Amino acid sequence: MSKLHVTIEGHEFVVEVGALPRSDEPVTLTINGTPLTASVSSLDGPEAIEWAVVGTHPYELSVDPDLRWIDTPQGRYQIQVRDLEATVTRPRSGDGRVKAPIPGRIVRVLVEPGQTVQVGQPVVVLEAMKMENEIQAPRAGIVSDLHVSPGQAVKLHELLVEIS
Numbered sequence: 365m366s367k368l369h370v371t372i373e374g375h376e377f378v379v380e381v382g383a384l385p386r387s388d389e390p391v392t393l394t395i396n397g398t399p400l401t402a403s404v405s406s407l408d409g410p411e412a413i414e415w416a417v418v419g420t421h422p423y424e425l426s427v428d429p430d431l432r433w434i435d436t437p438q439g440r441y442q443i444q445v446r447d448l449e450a451t452v453t454r455p456r457s458g459d460g461r462v463k464a465p466i467p468g469r470i471v472r473v474l475v476e477p478g479q480t481v482q483v484g485q486p487v488v489v490l491e492a493m494k495m496e497n498e499i500q501a502p503r504a505g506i507v508s509d510l511h512v513s514p515g516q517a518v519k520l521h522e523l524l525v526e527i528s
Contacts, residue, residue, distance in 0.1 A: 371444040372434070378448070390417075431494050447495050460505050460527030464518040468492030472514055475507045475525065487525050488512065501527055 366381045382392040390401040400419045406412035410427040417423070426435035431445045472489040475481055486498035487507070505527040512524050 367448040369444075369446040369448050373441050373443075444496065445494070460501075460503055460508075461523055462487055462499060462502060462525040462527065464490060464520060464522045464524055465499065466490070466492045466497075467520050468497075468518060470512045470514055470516045470518060470524075471496055473510060473512060475510070477507050477510060479507045481505060481507060481527060487527075490518070490524075499524065501525075503527060 368379045370377045370379050377395050380394040384407060390403045393400055393402055402416060402418045404416045405414040410431055411429040413425055413427050415424050424437055434441050434443055468490045470488060471491045475487045481501040483501055483504045485501045487501050488499045490497050490499055507525060508528040509526040512518060
């Protein structure tokens with residue numbers, strides 16, 4: 365079972381997906397608590413999906429390989445997909461250094477130097493494997509240095525933010 369948070373043009377959905385079938389069988393899923401079945405043209409990746417049938421409604425689709433938009437005959441829709449079960453652990457540093465737990469790309473920097481933060485407060489959004497992950501402050505304090513900016517690629521354990 366996978367649990368995803370999907371935002372389509374500002375509308376938010378919690379999607380729970382059961383085990384994926386091995387063939388063209390429908391997938392059982394729950395959207396905001398409502399059970400449905402869905403069939404898609406391919407499960408080889410988002411770019412391979414050309415159509416979907418959700419419940420009884422057929423959709424002709426073109427999906428961005430990075431899951432940022434879906435094209436339909438009615439128009440293009442911006443999407444965001446976040447895996448609610450993904451566990452991204454921050455490497456333990458024992459201090460206020462926030463390091464990249466996985467390699468990826470910085471999507472947003474949520475703090476600025478001099479800003480007071482609380483433990484657990486999101487400070488950076490890191491995209492990896494097509495998922496956005498909020499990286500949180502390891503402790504309360506003041507942001508003393510930012511080492512990244514939006515769009516920047518980062519390596520595993522690269523220093524992102526320092527909190528003093």
